[in-house]
Amino acid sequence: MTAAPLLSAFRQSLGEAWAGGAGALLPLGFLGGAAVLVPLGIGSDADTLRAVGPGILWVALALSSLVTLERIFQADAEDGTLDLWLQAGAPVSAIAAAKTLAHWLSAGLPLALFSPLLALMFQAEASPALLVNVGLYALGSLAFFFWGGVGAALSATVRRGGLLISLIALPLYVPTAIFGALAMSGGPGSTGAPLLLAASTLFACAVAPYAMAAALRLAAD
Amino acid sequence: MTAAPLLSAFRQSLGEAWAGGAGALLPLGFLGGAAVLVPLGIGSDADTLRAVGPGILWVALALSSLVTLERIFQADAEDGTLDLWLQAGAPVSAIAAAKTLAHWLSAGLPLALFSPLLALMFQAEASPALLVNVGLYALGSLAFFFWGGVGAALSATVRRGGLLISLIALPLYVPTAIFGALAMSGGPGSTGAPLLLAASTLFACAVAPYAMAAALRLAAD
Amino acid sequence: MPEFDKNAAYIWACFGLGALMILATTLQVILAARAARRRLAALEPGPDGDA
Amino acid sequence: MSMWSAFANPLKFLRLSDWLAPLFYAASGLCIAWGLWQGLWVVPKDEYQGGDIMRVMFVHVPAAWLAMASYSALAVASFIWFIWRHELADIAAKVIAPLGAVWTALCLATGSIWGKPTWGTWWQWDDARMMSVLFLFFLFLGYMALRAAMDTRQKAARAGAILAMVGALNVPLIKFSVDLFTSLHQGASVMAAGGPKMAAVYLWPLMISALGHSLLFGALVMTSMRTEIRDRRTARLRAAALEGGGADA
Amino acid sequence: MNSEAVPLLTGTGLGMIRGERVLFREIGLTLRAGEALVLRGANGTGKTTLLRILAGLTRPETGRVTRAAPCHWFGHREGLKPQETPRTHLTLWARAWGPGADIDAVLTRMGLARPADVAARYLSAGQRRRTALARLLLEDRPVWLLDEPYTALDADGRALVDTLITQHRAKGGALIAAIHGEAGFPASGDLTL
Amino acid sequence: MNSEAVPLLTGTGLGMIRGERVLFREIGLTLRAGEALVLRGANGTGKTTLLRILAGLTRPETGRVTRAAPCHWFGHREGLKPQETPRTHLTLWARAWGPGADIDAVLTRMGLARPADVAARYLSAGQRRRTALARLLLEDRPVWLLDEPYTALDADGRALVDTLITQHRAKGGALIAAIHGEAGFPASGDLTL
Ligand code: HEM
Ligand SMILES: Nc1ncnc2c1ncn2[C@@H]1O[C@H](COP(=O)(O)OP(=O)(O)OP(=O)(O)O)[C@@H](O)[C@H]1O
Ligand SMILES: Nc1ncnc2c1ncn2[C@@H]1O[C@H](COP(=O)(O)OP(=O)(O)OP(=O)(O)O)[C@@H](O)[C@H]1O
Ligand SMILES: [Mg+2]
Numbered sequence A, B: 001m002t003a004a005p006l007l008s009a010f011r012q013s014l015g016e017a018w019a020g021g022a023g024a025l026l027p028l029g030f031l032g033g034a035a036v037l038v039p040l041g042i043g044s045d046a047d048t049l050r051a052v053g054p055g056i057l058w059v060a061l062a063l064s065s066l067v068t069l070e071r072i073f074q075a076d077a078e079d080g081t082l083d084l085w086l087q088a089g090a091p092v093s094a095i096a097a098a099k100t101l102a103h104w105l106s107a108g109l110p111l112a113l114f115s116p117l118l119a120l121m122f123q124a125e126a127s128p129a130l131l132v133n134v135g136l137y138a139l140g141s142l143a144f145f146f147w148g149g150v151g152a153a154l155s156a157t158v159r160r161g162g163l164l165i166s167l168i169a170l171p172l173y174v175p176t177a178i179f180g181a182l183a184m185s186g187g188p189g190s191t192g193a194p195l196l197l198a199a200s201t202l203f204a205c206a207v208a209p210y211a212m213a214a215a216l217r218l219a220a221d
Numbered sequence C: 001m002p003e004f005d006k007n008a009a010y011i012w013a014c015f016g017l018g019a020l021m022i023l024a025t026t027l028q029v030i031l032a033a034r035a036a037r038r039r040l041a042a043l044e045p046g047p048d049g050d051a
Numbered sequence D: 001m002s003m004w005s006a007f008a009n010p011l012k013f014l015r016l017s018d019w020l021a022p023l024f025y026a027a028s029g030l031c032i033a034w035g036l037w038q039g040l041w042v043v044p045k046d047e048y049q050g051g052d053i054m055r056v057m058f059v060h061v062p063a064a065w066l067a068m069a070s071y072s073a074l075a076v077a078s079f080i081w082f083i084w085r086h087e088l089a090d091i092a093a094k095v096i097a098p099l100g101a102v103w104t105a106l107c108l109a110t111g112s113i114w115g116k117p118t119w120g121t122w123w124q125w126d127d128a129r130m131m132s133v134l135f136l137f138f139l140f141l142g143y144m145a146l147r148a149a150m151d152t153r154q155k156a157a158r159a160g161a162i163l164a165m166v167g168a169l170n171v172p173l174i175k176f177s178v179d180l181f182t183s184l185h186q187g188a189s190v191m192a193a194g195g196p197k198m199a200a201v202y203l204w205p206l207m208i209s210a211l212g213h214s215l216l217f218g219a220l221v222m223t224s225m226r227t228e229i230r231d232r233r234t235a236r237l238r239a240a241a242l243e244g245g246g247a248d249a
Numbered sequence E, F: 001m002n003s004e005a006v007p008l009l010t011g012t013g014l015g016m017i018r019g020e021r022v023l024f025r026e027i028g029l030t031l032r033a034g035e036a037l038v039l040r041g042a043n044g045t046g047k048t049t050l051l052r053i054l055a056g057l058t059r060p061e062t063g064r065v066t067r068a069a070p071c072h073w074f075g076h077r078e079g080l081k082p083q084e085t086p087r088t089h090l091t092l093w094a095r096a097w098g099p100g101a102d103i104d105a106v107l108t109r110m111g112l113a114r115p116a117d118v119a120a121r122y123l124s125a126g127q128r129r130r131t132a133l134a135r136l137l138l139e140d141r142p143v144w145l146l147d148e149p150y151t152a153l154d155a156d157g158r159a160l161v162d163t164l165i166t167q168h169r170a171k172g173g174a175l176i177a178a179i180h181g182e183a184g185f186p187a188s189g190d191l192t193l
């Protein structure tokens, strides 16, 4: 009917995401930490690092979307907020989408924005391509968040949902991870890849909200 | 005084860790998923993979210990269990250690045990060294869990503690990650590395419980 | 037993693994069925425990 | 009323499967045994494609087909349950998942054993076939883990159905995306457009083996469904017994 | 109130199974404008479950619910995020449901003027319940479904709930409340599970 | 009971500040064997906070607490893990505190025989409170600190709490309870915040 409940859901989720104190800095810390640990593990050979860099960033994005999402819907189910949203007078799928979007804005997008810095840490050459990659990371992480949202909603009433989410969401992440890596590789087949990435993200945005809605109704039941 | 409360804490945490249903299979799913996504991102060149493999495994262990630990103490603080443990008549540090140990047993050790399989997936050659590595991974992940426990206890009353934990725990992980990677590299300086790894794990086991205890008292206040 | 070329080990591994997995699964399914039948019969004695 | 009709329905299935399942077991035993005999003893080795190793095909290919067929069956059963709430469909979905996972694992294992002598590697990370089967395996595992994590039957059914349907939408996408990778794997030669390209000596044993695996799969699904129906009945009786005693809160 | 009025909420043949156990069966009820139905029953007999079914949050095993008017749900869990204050919480929901509510007036009315800006994580049990109750005043919804509305409230708070209920009924609203004890509840009928 | 007995619990000069606001100051209390002290006060006056201070869970801003005997804490939150059943929960704590308790007897006593094996996530509100109350019976501890022990209980449950309290006092135990209303509480004294 009206967009007011959606705006409220969006606003509440933003507040929740920032409420930990340091807010959006935290996922960045997570990604930064991963970026520091990886070279520690694999050594500092510049060529290897450069080859590995973009892939590691995709993986870090995927994993930190999982970490971020783990509690989205579980917390709502536990504190009774979910009951309120189910009666808010707006389609549940739209509310779920609004919440997911808010979490992507506060935890996914910042990661994408900082990706050039991290790429430089992985010995990438400074070039305009790094800025194009920001867009690719942003698109891809949006899909990660939507699929992760499905996993989160499905495991909302389950203890240790985080690990269940990863099992559910990882196969769903695959197309995005592949198209994303392909688009950045500059190799054969990489020209169409950004479009394919956009298409698979669109598909996620179109399908995931309905799955989330069904899963949320289940969680409240 | 008596070991009964410690055993109970241990038992409760085991139950909690397994309660998700599939139990110990889930962290394995997480590690497996990470192991699958990484090569997707970086391609399948056998040499690169072999170089990257052990490092990635360390990172995956570190990250999955974070994911596992995020909720340990936060859940206790939220549902009132923490209040009970603080009055259980045993040193809080010992109880915290018992709980951490239980989580390591159900989520850390299985990962270490499966590490040879994952190493093979990363094109490592089958050799007895892989079995030695199981021990190194087990030792290292124990340290990860103890330091992660400190982070988890510190952020027990904070929303989105998971990400705060990573910020707190990742720096603490660094020595373990370095010594671990060194011990497996077979390069110069690697002979003493297992000992250093063991020493740093011992240090974690000795110091972390007191830090956890102090943080837990704070969380209940 | 048939004689194979240099890859005999791989062939036997595949067939062995296939036989093992299929037999183990079948056995598990049948044992579970028996146990279920017994549990039900204990509560509701009827013709072979059929509900 | 729907509560009671749902309870009654599985009876028909019990009666049907009572004679159908043994038939399937017997037929599958014959087919698989014949396929094995042909594959190991009778079929000549292929001089062009690596020699004797191609005999693995008689395990690998049926397993691969069943892996894909069982996920389709899981998705269809989930869909039926989601739309019509037919309890049998949920029971079927529940028991198909672990069995499908077994055959998917068999496909992965035999494929990768076959790969070592043929391609020189157990596993190739950017091989389209291998990766898409691996993700199929993960989907099965995720489905089982999700069901196991829900502690009531009704919730397990709903959650499982949602995941299976999302997965069904995604499997083509996964396959499509990994197909952009290079693949060592050969193209279709049985189910190929324009009819099978395989010599009849190989084709027939392969088809019979595949039939045998399918019949066994069907029989196992039926037996497991009977187990599940009985278990649910047992749970209801136990609850009813409790209902009789103890009038406390 | 005219008892021939169109029912605001009707449940027919409601039955529920939880974990193989029949909680209740064949429950029928009709709620008309101005009525206040009390749900009674020992612990664990299914009051909360029935209320959730009426609210549309849980699917009944059998039977059906017809809702002719929007309803407010007030359950055991307050729906507060730890970092929300009573003020931000009420502002958020007022915006979601359409504006027009005077937040300051509502806060004062519910006795929340003092802790209005304290994060929910630090609120006392009673203050949390009052915040959740305050949502009832944000938007006029004819049907209220209240699960143990008196829990954790002091004498003032209980009197306040009674007043809210009386005013709601006078305006043509109706409600169902699950209640233990509290003989003084101004009810028009009751249902025991 | 001899009122000259050694005090089981003493608090002197207790004061607490929460968020720049003085909750209470200079509170002194002494609890002797057999006594039952009722803590009263409006919502948010600091009853829970005072009880937590007495239990040693929270550090007071001023003053000190002397505990001469171990105490049981029963708070707003029940301390149940979602996957625990009443039986596993009580077994676990009986083991932690030293065995000897007959779990089945305790479950029956608390009216939990039927939901004894239902996971806490599915228990009704009253069943959760009963499970938490049952912990009091697992180990004899002379001092009970009860925060709103009647919440969510039905008439039977409230009578049960009264009986538990009476028996506890008869055995030489003492307790402090924060309570709203409930005029009938068998108290030996009260303190209003
Ligand atoms: C882990 C590795 C492997 C996996 C996951 C795998 C998977 C599959 C799948 C899913 C199919 C069915 C395809 C379809 O019908 O569309 C298949 C068929 C087949 N595979 Fe594999 N495979 C693997 C390794 C191999 C290897 C190493 C060989 C031999 C060099 C091989 C030979 C075949 C053959 C001959 C078919 C039948 C194709 C046809 O005629 O349609 N596979 N495999
Ligand atoms: N999965 C399950 N298995 C067995 N029993 C269950 C399950 N889920 C719920 N129950 C039972 O269903 C009942 C739910 O009751 P509900 O919460 O509606 O009670 P209530 O009348 O609100 O009680 P209270 O007065 O304590 O709040 C409880 O008795 C609970 O034990
Ligand atoms: N950080 C803070 N800032 C401001 N006020 C705070 C803060 N932390 C706690 N408070 C106030 O301290 C009080 C805590 O009270 P407490 O929970 O002890 O009340 P209570 O007497 O148990 O109330 P109830 O009857 O509602 O349970 C509340 O009024 C709360 O608003
Ligand atoms: Mg209730």
Ligand SMILES: [Mg+2]
Binding pocket: E124, E125, E126, F047, F048, F049, F147
């Ligand atoms: Mg209080």
